Amino acid sequence: MERVQFQQEQMLAELKDLVQKGLFTQNEVKQIMQKRTAFETALVRRIPKKSDFLRYATYEMSLEALRRKRAERLKLPKGPPSVSDYALVRRQFQIFERALKKFKGDVGLWIQYIQVAKKEGARALVGRITARALQLHPSVPALYVLAASHELEHLSPTAARALLQRGIRLNSDSVEMWREYVKMELNFIESLRRRWSVLGIDVKGKAKEAGKAKDSKRRHPVGSGEESGLDEDASAREDGMEVDGEEELGEDEAARRQIMEGAIVKAVISNAVKALPKIELFTSLHELISTYPSPPSLRESLLVHLHGLLRDTLPSHPGAIKLAAMRHLAPDASGEALVDALRGANDTLSDAVRTSSGEAREGAANVYSEFLEEWCGKDIDDSLKAYLITSLHLLIQQLHYPIPPALLSAHIRLLVRHQALFGADLLPSKVNNPEKILRVSRKYTTRAPTNAAVWLARLEAEKQFAQSDDVQRAWQEARGKVEGAGLEDVWLWGLRAPSSQDARSRPGSAARPASPGAELEDDNGAAAEVEQLEPLLSECKRLREPAAAGAVHEVLLMRYAAASHRALLHQIARGAHHANLPRPRPRAHAQQQRQHGKNNHDDDGDGESESENTGAPQTPAEARLARVRRLGTAHAPSARVWAEVFRQESAGTAPGRPGPGADGDAEGDARVLRAVYEFWRQADGVAATGAWAAWLLGSGRAQEAVAVVGRARSVLGERAGAEVERRWQAALSLDAAAEGGAGESQSGEEGGAVEADAEVAGVVSP
Secondary structure: OHHHHHHHHHHHHHHHHHHHOOOOOHHHHHHHHHHHHHHHHHHOOOOOOHHHHHHHHHHHHHHHHHHHHHHHHHOOOOOOOOHHHHHHHHHHHHHHHHHHHHOOOOHHHHHHHHHHHHHOOOHHHHHHHHHHHHHHOOOOHHHHHHHHHHHHHOOOHHHHHHHHHHHHHHOOOOHHHHHHHHHHHHHHHHHHHHHHHHHOOOHHHHHHHHHHHHHHHHHOOOOOHHHHHOOHHHHHHHHHHHHHHHHHHHHHHHHHHHHHOOHHHHHHHHHHHHHOOOHHHHHHHHHHHHHOOOOHHHHHHHHHHHHHHHHHHOOOOHHHHHHHHOOOOOOOOOHHHHHHHHHHHHHHHHHHHHHOOOHHHHHHHHHHHHHHHHHHOOOOOHHHHHHHHHHHHHHHHHOOOOOOHHHHHHHHHHHHHHHHHHHHHHOOHHHOOHHHHHHHHHHHHHHOOOOHHHHHHHHHHHHHHOOHHHHHHHHHHHHHHOOOOOHHHHHHOOOOOOOHHHHHOOOOOOOOOOOHHHHHHHHHHHHHHHHHHHHHHHHHHHOOOHHHHHHHHHHHHHHHHHHHHHHHHHHHHHHHHHOOOOOOOOHHHHHHHHHHHHHOOOOOOOOOOHHHHHOOOOOHHHHHHHHHHHHHHHOOOOHHHHHHHHHHHHHOOOOOOOOOOOOOOHHHHHHHHHHHHHHHHHHOHHHHHHHHHHHHHHOOOHHHHHHHHHOHHHHHOHHHHHHHHHHHHHHHHHHHHHHHHHHHHHHHHHHOHHHHHHHOHHHOOO
8 A cells, every 4th residue: 555655646747737727726636636546556556457457547548637627728828848747647657657567468458558548648659659569569550550550640750661571581471561561652752752743853853854944054165266275185084974963864854754663662572472472461452543633644553563573472372353343343433434444354354264174263163153242232334234244144154064153153143133123135045034033943953953043042032933842842952952152041041030029038138028929929929939950950960061061050059049949938927927927836845746656656767857848837947948848858959068057057047137047036047057067077078167157147146156166176077177277266256356346436436526527528519
C-alpha cells in the first residue's frame, strides 16, 4: 500500500490546480481520488492484469476529454501552462509505461501506446516508443508500418524508407511489408511530381530551353566580326565546357524521366517478387497500384511490369490466370468498356481451361466458374449474363472427357437460377426449359458420379423443377454414390433447416416471444427432423469408407442432438402451460418406484429411469436425462457431440435464460449434466472435466469442483491432469473477474457521478 500512497501524493498538485481553475468541484475531486485509489490498488496486486491497466488508462482519457470540454466551455483566459494542463496526459503515458514493464511481449499494448501518443501529438515520444517496440519485436510488420507512417507524416521519407528496408530484411516473407514499401515509393513519386510542378520543373520544357540556347549560339557564333582576333584556344575551351554542360543536363533529364516513369517502384516490385513469389503478393500489389491516385500513364506502366513478372513467375497458377484476365475489368466499369472488358476476361479464362490439362485444368475451371457466378450475380444487363452462360455451355460441349466438375456444377446452378428470368429466348436451345435443364443435370451426374458439388447442383434442379418423389430418389441416389469432399453436405441436404427456436436456445441469444402458431410449427418441425434423422444415422453406418462414415455420423448426430433438444424444449413448455408434465415426485414415492423396479428385475441395461420404461409421466429433469442416456447408448457420440449436448443442457441453468433447466430444479440440472459428463469424459477427459468443474463453480458448488479437478491427475494421467488444472485456473480467473466487475459497477452506481460525466465528455453541451 506504500506504492498506492506514493501515487496519491503525486496527484495532489494537479487536483488542487483543477479546483483552483474551477474545472472540478471538491466533491468531484474526492471521487476522482477514490477511483484512482481503486485502480492503483488493483495494479499493485501480486499478479496484475492487463485489463486493469487499460481500464485505468481509459478512465484517464475520459477525464482529460472532460477537462478539455469544460475548459473550452468556461473560456478560461490564456496564460502560462499549469500542472493540470499536462498532468492527465502524462498520467496516461505513465500507466502505459507501467503496463509495458509487466507485459513487454504484448504487441497490441505497444500499438495502443503508440496510438495514444500520436493522438496527443507527442512526436518525440512516438519515435522512442516505436524504437523500443522494434527492438523487442523485430518480426512484427505492423510496428514498422506504424513507425514509417509516423516519419512520413512529419516529412521524413528517408527515415521511413530506412525503416521499411530494415523491416523487409527481417520480414522478407511479409506481403504487408512489401505493399507498404511500394506504397511509400508511389507516395514519394507523387510528392516529387507535385513539387516539380509547383517549381515549374518540366523535363520536356528543359529540353526545349536547351535546344533554344543551342540555336541561339549557332546564330551568333563565337569568333565572328570584331571578335575574330581572340585566342582560338579560349574558344575551344568554351566549346568543351558547353558540351559537358549539355551532357550533365541530359543526364539529369534522363534521371528525372526515369523516376517519374516509376523506375524506383519497378525495382522494388521486382525485388519483392524475387523474395516472395506468391499470388497473395501479386494480388495485393495489383490492388494497390490500381487504386492509388497516380497518373494514368504511370499506373499502366507499373501494371504492365507487374503482370509481366506474374506471367514469368506463376504461369499456370489459377489465381494468376484470374488476376491477369480481370486486369482491365474495373468494378465501376459500364457501357461499352464493361462489355469489352467482360468479353476479354471471359475469353482469357475459357482459353486457359481449353489449353490446360490435369490439375492445371481443374484450377482454371474453378477460377472460371467463380468468375461466371460472381458476374452473373451482379446487377448487369441480362444479355451479358446470357452471354456468359452460353459461353460456358459451349465450352462444356467442346471439352473432351473428363470435364472438370466445377464447370458442370456451375452450369447447373446458373441455369436453375436464371431460367425463369431469361426464358427460352436468351438461353441455348438445349437448356431453355425446365425439362431440358433436368435432363442435362442428370447427364452431368453420370459424368461425375462421385462429385458432391455436381450432385448438390442437380438436387437443387430436382427440387425446383421435379416432383417430390423424384427429389427423394435423387437424394437417396446421391447418398449412395458421392465420395470425398462435400459428402456431409449431401447427407444434410434434404434435412429441414434449423428453426428460429434453435437459435433462441443457444447461449447468449435473447429470448423472443413467439406466437402459438409459430411454436406449434417449430414443435412439429423438430419432431419431424428427429424422425428423419434416425434412419439416416443407421444408413450412414453402411458407408464403405470408415473415415467418411464417422464424419457423416458425427454431422448427422450434431443435427439430431439439436433437433431432439428443440423437441424437448417444446414438450417441457407445453407441460408448463397445460400441466401435462407433473411436478417432481416425492422422494418416498420415487424410492418405492425404484424398489418396485428391482423386485420385478426391470433392468434394461441402458440406465434409463423407470418412468421412461413404464410410460409414466416424467418430470423435465427425467425427460432430459432420458434424452442424454438415449444418445449415449444408441448412437455412440463423439467428443464434439457431447460438448454440444453439454452446452445445450447447461444453457438453461443460468438465471434468466430459457432452456430445459429454467424450471428451478437445481438437483435435476446437476443430475443431467453429470450424466453428460460421465459419457463425455470417455471420449475427451480433459474437456469434459474442465467443463464440468467450471459449471460446478458457477453453480456455487466450489467444493465439488475442487474435488473433480483434484482427481484428474489420478484418473486421466499426469499430462491430462495438468491441462485440466490449467483450465481450472482460467475458470477461476474469469469467475474472479466477473465478481470484480460486479462490485465495481455497484460502487460506480453509488457515487460515480464524475466517472459518468467523464464517459460522456464527448457530448457535453458547451
